Amino acid sequence: MLAKSIRLNRINGAVKVQGCLAGRDPVRLETPSARGEKTAIYTRLQHLQLAGDRDDSQFSGVAVQNYASDMEILDPTPNNKVFALEVLDDDAHSVKERDEAVKVILSAYKKKLRHRSNYHMGYPLNQALDYDGLTDLMQFCINNLGDPFIESNYGVHSREFEVGVLNWFAKLWQIEKDEFWGCVTSCGTEGNLHGLYVGRENLPDGILYASKDSHYSVFKAARMYRMDSVKVDSLGSGEMDYASFRTHLLENKHRPAIVNVNIGTTVKGAVDDLDKIIAILAETGYTQDRFYIHCDGALTGIMLPFMKDKRSMLSFSKPIGSISVSGHKFLGAPAPCGVIIMRYKAAKAMSSDVEYLNSRDTTITGSRNGQAPIQLWYALSRKGSKGIQQDVDKCLYNSRVLKDMLQAAGFSAMLNEMSNTVVFERPREEAFVRRWQLACEGDIAHVVVMPNHDVKKLEDFVLDYVRSNARMTGTPHVDRPVVPEDDAPIILPNYGSGAMSLTTEGYMQLEDPLDLDELMAPNVTTA
Structure with missing residues (x-):
């Protein structure tokens, strides 16, 4: 493994290296002269720390010659510090030299991205779609500034793609074209900020109600908009505690209610019961003109209409005001994006004409990424509803597979209905958490089991978790063995390559048993 850092001191015009490297190649440095004629160059280093109180001006021209060149370097750093890859703007180098350096750095960075993408498990991101067909469009600065439905004087836009995407989501969530307004957003957070802002503009005296398991952006909106808010209790599953919701409504029944409904909570993937929330509002005396419901469907809002559970109906046929989703999560996109759909009459509360644009100001941001609507249109057109249905079915099935494998390995695991988020006990080994990019709380x-996760990948993850846990506990035993009702071993179905079972004594049994020395080895890798 490489040293965590290399420290450089400049002493009398020379560079002194402090630290130890175990990489295959030595560090090579060219010392900068007093006139700055040469620039320090280093190879096979993951990151560079300069001595002193970050007084690194004399080394501002350091160029990475072989950034991220082997698997050790590609693994995540053991801390939360970000490595700064300085801009190559040193006049001591020719344009040709800088161009060559840029190519080397970007090539190595692509290798790093490919490697880290193979271990992306904790955050929802669909990597199963090929966007090579859109690369030629990257040469254009496409800007959808202003209202999606109104042309402006800015002609390099993709409004036709954006409106097509919005019409698709309007049909999915059952609202007529002349009854909705919407836009493609930069992410799910912008969708929440927009939906809750419209709720506040329509009900200025309203109180925001959101469960404690709601996304942090919901409470950010309350702070930004100076809204009174109530954190409603959550059940152990992450779903809203409806008794707590009822109690808070009754305590504040003299003021309107702005309600955030989670269509898949961030950590546990729980889906709030929309019908039950609407019923409680009616039972506590809130008429439809005194409440506004925003549905945060960042991940699950696209999936839910394709599920067979009767509770999965997410529809504007119900008295809701807005729905927002992320585009890059379940559907997949090469950059973060999202979609919000709301009732047209509600959206009018925050719109105004802007002569400079020759359009209307109806969005949170001014300039908006015009590439995102094209990417979403491309994904929807290539995949189709049948393809999305297959992805939903696959993710729900594989989520159950992962939960079963974790439980059979002796780990506590939970999976909510209508969810592809498998929750389990936090791994003891932080290196394992970083390696698989797990989200912890x-x-x-x-x-979060996504369309690009096949069973083999899930099996690799569980086996690596078993090894990690053994290294931390010093024993091949699992901490909480699962004891079946009868005395027979728990045998997992042959979900993928390799069979796994758990005996009543709680020992892991593999087709190729691992000895304790291997399990305890600090440098063991499973990929």
Whole structure:
């Protein structure tokens, strides 16, 4: 493994290296002269730290010659510090030299991205779609500034693609074309900020109600808009505690309600019961003109209409005001994006004409990425509803497979209905958490099973988790063995390559048993 850092001191015009490297190649440095004629160059280093209180001006021209050149370097750093890859703007180098350096750096960075993408498990991102057909469009600065439905004087836009995408989502969530307004957003957070802002503009005296398991952007909106808010209790599953919701409504029944409904919570993937929330509002005396419901469907909002559960109906046939989703999560896109759909009459509360644009200001941001609508249109057109249905079915099935494998390995695991988020006990080894890019909260972690995760990948993850846990506990035993009702071993179905079972004594049994020395080896890798 490489040293965590290399420290450089400049002493009398020379560079002194402090630290130890175990990489295959030595560090090569060219010392900068007093006139700055040469620039320090280093190879096979993951990151560089300069001595002193970040007084690194004399080394501002350091160029990476072989950034991220082997698997060790590609693994995540052991801390949360970000390595700064300085801009190559040193006049001591020719344009040709800088161009060559840029090519080398970007080539190595692409290798790093490919490697880290293979271990992307904790955050929802669909990597199963090929966007090579859109690369030629990257030469254009496509800007959809202003309202998606109104032309402006800016002609390099993709409004026709954006409106097509919005019409698709309007049909999915059952609202007529002349009854909705919407736009493609930069991410799910912007969708929440927009939906809740419209709720506040329509009900200025309203109180925001959101469960404690809601996304952090919901409470960010409350702070930004100076809204009174109530954190409603959550059940252990992450779903809203409806008794707590009822109690808070009754305590504040003299003021309107702006309600955030989670269509898949961030950590546990729980889906709030929309019908039950609407019923409670009616039972506590809130008429439809005194409440506004925003549905945060970042990940699950696209999936839900393709599920067979009768509770999965997410529709504007119900008295809701807006729905927002992320585009890059379940559907997949090469850059973060999202979609919000809301009732047209509600959206009018925040619109105004702008002569400079020759359009209307109806969006949170001014300039908007015109590439995103094209990417979403491309994904929807290539995949189709049948393809999305297959992805939903695959993710739900594989989520159950992962939960079963984790439980059979002796780990506590939970999976909500209508969810592809598998929750389990937080791994003890932080290196394992970083390696698989797990999202953790308190004593739990989760894997979000996406269309690009096949069973083999899930099996690799579980086996690596078993090894990691053994290294940390010093024993091949699992911490909480699962004891079946009868005395027969728990045998997992042959989901992928390799069979795994758990005996009643709680020992892991593999087709190729691992000895304790291997399990305890600090440098063991499974990929």
